Amino acid sequence: MATIDIVPQESSGQLGQKRVVNDMSIQVATVNGSGSQSSNTVLLRSIFQMGVPISGKNMFPSNIAGLPTWYTIRASKDGYIARKKEIDLLIAMNAETAQDDVKTLSPGASVIYDEPLALDKVRDDLVYYPVPFDKLAATVGAEAKLRKLIKNMIYVGVAAQLLEIDYTEVEKAIRKQFATKAKAAALNLAAAKAGHDYAIANLKKRDPFCIQRMDKTKGKIIVDGNSAAAMGCMFAGCTVVTWYPITPSSSLVETMIDYMKEYRVGPDGKATFAIVQAEDELAAVGMVIGAAWAGARSMTATAGPGISLMAEFAGLAYYVEVPAVIWNIQRVGPSTGLPTRTAQGDVLSTAFLSHGDTKHIMLFPDSMIECFTMAQDAFDLAERFQTPVFVMSDLDLGMNNWMSDPFPYPEKPIDRGKVLTKANLEKAGGFARYRDVDGDGVGYRTLPGTDHPAAAYFARGSGHNEKGQYSERPDDFERNMERINKKFETARSFVPRPELAGSGKAKVGIIAYGTTHWAIIESRDQLSKEHKLETDYLRVLAYPFTREVHDFIAQHDRTYVVEQNRDGQMASLLKLDIKAELTPRLRSICHVHGLPIDARSVTDELMMMEGK
């Protein structure tokens, strides 16, 4: 975001410099509620259709209309999709922020701006492209109320011409964006064309940035993590979803409603799912637990404040041993914090959510594919271990557009865990709900409604013995708590394993998780190319930590744990898990201003901590 994110720039184009192809960052500054989302998507897609890897980051306010919003599109021939701080092309559409936006650019960057803003008076070391947006909007012939919307499509046409994007790709992207709205499509095509024609006739290209066709996006999709998660949950056999709206998780369930209506309603019109909007997060998670207890694969999606409200129920589910899948699309806290900005700030609060001795399985997706595949992992783990499982996404992953390979069809059968049927009970004569029959800590459960006189048990949050009967006996309580802990230990070898990158022989290790991954990929290249520092990198996918995580720390002189929170929460969690003598080897690199982490910041801080 321009107003706070002032960075020294080094890679922007200078006048007369040679051309910079397929490597740039474009920032569009608009007012929220002005329809800029569609325009930005069209611009993003046009570049993507040119075969150039892209990412799109929306920096928006907690507001419906009228406040500043920024959208950053990065095009990278090398496939880097983390946020890049340096802006090469600014499209300044918001009068309120335009001056500041321009001031933060580095020399040589270019600016497309609304002519009356007279931004060229602000400084003289930028390349300016003034455009009379209002006049052009009037020529398109839209009614007055639509003009502010189509103004945004005009900049797409201007930018496409300046960046040398094949204009047919812009038209194709507009038709896709407005596929079901012919009238809107026609109007937007006319608007983009007006911008494009104006640029041809009036703007002489004086900056080095351009897009040229390449072949790195063939077969790929563009999607956001919440949609990917929604599809993942649908294909994972989820049957009950209960939720309470909260940014940035709402779109996960809203998208899921659309998908479920399309693919999970039978020819008789009957649904194989129930989705219920609850009165608050307490009720949402209560319903998830009730449904899971009765045998449904049930889930909710929320963010930090919702997680806090779910704390009491999380402890109940942990102790009664009920499966539950909870998506935590993390945003910036504490309190309301920055509700429309991203963070990885709920790692510790989620790990131990509730009172007493409680700890939960967490999964950390880094990509669209993992948002999809970890949905099934989460449901399978929840039912296998009869416990809540938290999927720790974040706003950057959940709400931004990401390029991805198409999702693989799930080949693994759905795992419903240990459930006794009527036939099982007839053979065994009965069962003890909380007895560790198999030595993995996990008891067998029955579902309410099972037609056998010995099927029932009493689920309670109060002290209980193996049969679920009320007990305050110290030995019953202790044995039960130890068994529940054994489940957690068993889970270590069931959760997704971490991913290692590097030779494994470097002295310096890096640990990261979730969206931080994309900055690490780029930072490791920077460290290697610019500083000759070779690193090994372990991406953690789950808590509890698997053996590989301990080994990695033991095998490196020092390991930097990079994350998007203030206190180094994952580093703290690791310190609780590893041998005490290894804890001094961990160093934290933390990033906490609400914007997705970028590679340059990681590289600079790591080198500083290396003392170089």
Place this chain on the structure above:
Amino acid sequence: MGTTTNTPAPPAPAPKTNRIGLQVLDYRGGKTTLCAGCGHNAISERIIDAMYEMGVPPERVAKFSGIGCSSKSPAYFMNRSHSFNSVHGRMPSVATGAMLANKNLIALGVTGDGDTVSIGAGQFVHLMRRNLPIIYIIEDNGCYGLTKGQFSATADLGSTLKSGIANDLPPVDTCAMAIQLGATFVGRSFSGDKKQLHTMLKAAIAHNGTVMLDVVSPCVTFNDHVGSTKSYKYMQEHEEPLHEVSFVPSFEEINVDYDPGTTFEVTMHDGSSLRLKKLEQEYDPTDKIEAVQRLMKSHAKGEVLTGVFYINAKAPSFIDMLNVTDQPLATLPESRTRPSREALAQCMAELQ
């Protein structure tokens, strides 16, 4: 020694069974740990009798409760039914979730005035709005028994604690609330009114939708003294039945005539018949406005009105509205819950 003849002993009389061949014993639970004389124990007995007489398979029943003395009671009846003792004030959400998962369950929620009206007011409101199929019983003693007798939000204005402290806040009428909010079977009874409670519970079992029964259930330890308006004595003196409640289940032949001039008959969802015989003035239990008005009037007169205040046997339940598969969602096979390869291919194509 004289000769003896071995005559076979007369066969033991077959134990009495209900229409599905179960004995009343099959509906019993663990031994109660509540105080002797607690109203809640009487309510547990009435639940056992009603379930037995209605021939409800105990395996189809799921019991739900929150926290408090009342919420402990599901352990004391129907051991053959699954039960979930959840967290304080949040039982409605757990019950709702379970019914989403398995719509064939018969949900029975047992709660108290603290669990429902104070900490659980939010979930209570939304449970009533949804008209979830559930029998929701508030065992209402006007105090927090398990924490030793503090006032609850149903304690009447001026009612006193054992220590003599008077309640200076007005009570919540859970029945008036439930009627306004959308529950479709709302009534009040008294744990000591065996016949009325028993009959209302049987009718409750026949209802499709939310049954909200507020049952005044004296706390013998903390709220049964002079000055309490939830004591046995107070209830015996102030209970004012609105009508005489009778019920003919669908599986019994109707062989009792009634006078339509004096009796209001409601045909229930399953074909059973609920009959409300007028004791005083005209009363139409399908009229929400009249119901709330009558409740307010009885408060003003210092009466504790009991009976079925409101019923709507035709409203769709929450589960009906969701239009889910006949087979419970909980046990749908993977073939029905995982869309095809073609479906994923189509999803992917839309994103290309």
